[in-house]
Amino acid sequence: MTPLQSLSDLPTAVATPRYDRDAAGVGIVHVGLGAFMRAHLAVYTDDALVAEGGDWRITAIGLRSRDAIDVLNKQNGLYTLLVRDAETSGRVIGSIADAIHAPSDPAAVLAALAAPGTRIVSITITEKGYGIDPATGGLDDTVPAIAADLASDLSAPQSAVGLIVAGLERRRAHGVGPFTALSCDNLPENGRILKRLVLDFARRRDGDLADWIEANACFPSTMVDRITPPQTEKTRTDARALTGADDLAAIETEPFSQWVIEDDFRAGRPAWEKGGAVMVKDVxxxxxxxxxxxxxxxxxxxxxxxxxxxxxxxxxxxxxxxxxxxxxxxxxxxxxxxxxxxxxxxxxxxxxxxxxxxxxxxxxxxxxxxxxxxxxxxxxxxxxxxxxxxxxxxxxxxxxxxxxxxxxxxxxxxxxxxxxxxxxxxxxxxxxxxxxxxxxxxxxxxxxxxxxxxxxxxxxxxxxxxxxxxxxxxxxxxxxxxxxxxx
Structure with missing residues (x-):
């Protein structure tokens, strides 16, 4: 059976993105290509593109394993989302444009972060990926990835915080405005935590850079919710039955989905509310x-x-x-x-x-x-x-x-x-x-x-x-x- 690679090859009964993928440019770089991101942010973005269009497709960045990166690139960013309830429904998501494995191609990652079209950098890296010192709440410089980034020239960042600082540093040097950094992890006041860690890292590197980030960049907090179990053989089997194609990137989730976002963005955002997101002043x-x-x-x-x-x-x-x-x-x-x-x-x-x-x-x-x-x-x-x-x-x-x-x-x-x-x-x-x-x-x-x-x-x-x-x-x-x- 052929792999899932093209929307034109799918059965007409399969729900697919109702917008021109090739015409929609990339506006989001997402760090942390896991199942949750593909069941949540990528879906809301898909819905926003259907509703209002715009250059808001996603370049996904993987910091560790490259398996999901390789699979998604082979499938041109396409994957099946199965929604499990009394009955299973499904659709193909098209909001991911491409994916980059950071350890293998750091230059491409930095180029994506520094690109003028990149207006949002979002992350789903779980709580432990932030490098938070549990005693102080600040940056834990004993975390190997954080320590390596602090000691480097940031030409090949290993941590999410290091990536964000490296991207902002390059944008400032090139006269490009900052992106909005958007945490989508289960941390209270996740935006404020991310800002604190980024500023801590930047200040250890360059005080002027830290001042520029603090004065210009936005770090809205969010609340995310959608149960997303690991992929199984049944996930792939059901995706194959729906699409008629082999989909190694298929994921499954529940019907419920919730996203509450502080509406504070430096350079615009997709119309996520069209997909059901709730935009608020304080999350x-x-x-x-x-x-x-x-x-x-x-x-x-x-x-x-x-x-x-x-x-x-x-x-x-x-x-x-x-x-x-x-x-x-x-x-x-x-x-x-x-x-x-x-x-x-x-x-x-x-x-x-x-x-x-x-x-x-x-x-x-x-x-x-x-x-x-x-x-x-x-x-x-x-x-x-x-x-x-x-x-x-x-x-x-x-x-x-x-x-x-x-x-x-x-x-x-x-x-x-x-x-x-x-x-x-x-x-x-x-x-x-x-x-x-x-x-x-x-x-x-x-x-x-x-x-x-x-x-x-x-x-x-x-x-x-x-x-x-x-x-x-x-x-x-x-x-x-x-x-x-x-x-």
């Missing part, structure tokens, strides 16, 4: 809602679910006791929030429960469980402190913390990889602790992870410890049942 309330209600609940169910033997999120929803804990966590998280403009939090909770139970989405708990030290501070620990401030119950957050600790302990002996940038520290702490209280103290003591106020809060410590003892002594299933029975 903080929306991102906080998602972090604690969706992402925080995801973390809790991932650790508890994985240790209990539940492979997918949908399996955790089929466990009556764990489903009750999932619902409780969302309600507890909602109680820590202020009002969110245009959002009914109870309706949002109900929608999340439906999404989690979607039987057609293979979203692995093990995938969600990765990078816990990057995720828990914003998803769980900040929410715990907010609950304490409001005098609300924090038992669900304590359960989530204990479940993470049990997950770390369960990895001893190589049962599974923790897949965390601090994995060696976690395993060392867990290996040296024989009892639940020793494990608790060892993990709470890791620098730059748990806020000092929580570490010193004896009631929080005892609440976590009581749950951790059951998890380690009687198993996660027993801990889930006991927790649910107390509701």
């Amino acid at each position: 903080h309330a929306y991102e906080r809602m998602k972090l604690v209600m969706l992402n925080g609940t995801h973390s809790m169910l991932a650790y508890a679910g994985h240790v209990a033997g539940h492979r997918f999120v949908r399996d955790t929803m089929a466990d009556p006791d764990l489903k009750r804990l999932i619902d409780r966590h969302m309600q507890t998280a909602a109680a820590t929030l202020d009002a969110v403009p245009g959002i009914d939090l109870d309706q949002y909770r109900q929608a999340l429960l439906v999404r989690f139970a979607n039987p057609a989405i293979d979203h692995p708990t093990y995938q969600i469980a990765m990078d816990g030290t990057q995720k828990l501070p914003t998803r769980i620990f900040d929410a715990t402190l907010a609950a304490m401030t409001r005098g609300a119950d924090f038992g669900s957050f304590a359960f989530a913390t204990a479940a993470w600790m049990a997950y770390v302990k369960g990895a001893i002996g190589g049962a599974y990889a923790i897949r965390d940038p601090r994995e060696a520290e976690l395993l060392s702490a867990a290996s040296s602790a024989q009892l639940a209280d020793g494990l608790l103290d060892a993990l709470l003591a890791l620098p730059g992870l748990v806020p000092t106020e929580l570490r010193a809060h004896e009631t929080f410590r005892q609440t976590v410890l009581s749950r951790l003892r059951v998890m380690l002594g009687n198993g996660m299933g027993a801990a889930i049942a006991k927790e649910a029975a107390a509701l």
Whole structure:
């Protein structure tokens, strides 16, 4: 069977981009060519091009593996998006113009960043890709890619922050205005974080450059949401059945998609609102809602679910006791929030429960469980402190913390990889602790992870410890049942 390479070869029933791809120039460079970007930003951009046109196609940059780069280039940037629900629907996305593997062709990457037509540089690199010092919130110059870029002439940047600084440096030197840097990762105030890191990096390199960036560049924050599981053989099989072509870049996702964007762009933007994006002045309330209600609940169910033997999120929803804990966590998280403009939090909770139970989405708990030290501070620990401030119950957050600790302990002996940038520290702490209280103290003591106020809060410590003892002594299933029975 021939590969997916041309829209003209597709069956007439297949939904395809309704615009002239060749006539639309590139206006966005995107760093981080993963499945989420292709199910989210690229789709909104595809819809914007259909609605209003413009030179807004995307050059995608890969910082690590070149597999997706090579596949997309062979397919002329085309790929199938499958939307899984009771029935599966699909369409072919055309907003990606080309893709570049940064380690193989750094000159092409820098040329794309410096091109006058590039008006937005967006990124999806996950929390750990930013190089944030967990203790200070600033740039962590011990991260290998950051350290290498700081010591180099930036002719071949290795980090996303280094790429952005290198691009802005070249634009300034050539008299070209700055692009807008757009973070699309699950970080609170992601735009402000990105700006802080970029300015920190630039200031260590050239104070005048940092001043120019601060005065001229924009870093809007965003809230992104769409569950996107890994590609499987079934993904490719279903894409082949739909298109009649082999599509190695095919991805699958859920029907729900949300994008809230601070409308602050240096040189224009696509008409993303035509695809359903919400343009706002301040995204903080929306991102906080998602972090604690969706992402925080995801973390809790991932650790508890994985240790209990539940492979997918949908399996955790089929466990009556764990489903009750999932619902409780969302309600507890909602109680820590202020009002969110245009959002009914109870309706949002109900929608999340439906999404989690979607039987057609293979979203692995093990995938969600990765990078816990990057995720828990914003998803769980900040929410715990907010609950304490409001005098609300924090038992669900304590359960989530204990479940993470049990997950770390369960990895001893190589049962599974923790897949965390601090994995060696976690395993060392867990290996040296024989009892639940020793494990608790060892993990709470890791620098730059748990806020000092929580570490010193004896009631929080005892609440976590009581749950951790059951998890380690009687198993996660027993801990889930006991927790649910107390509701």
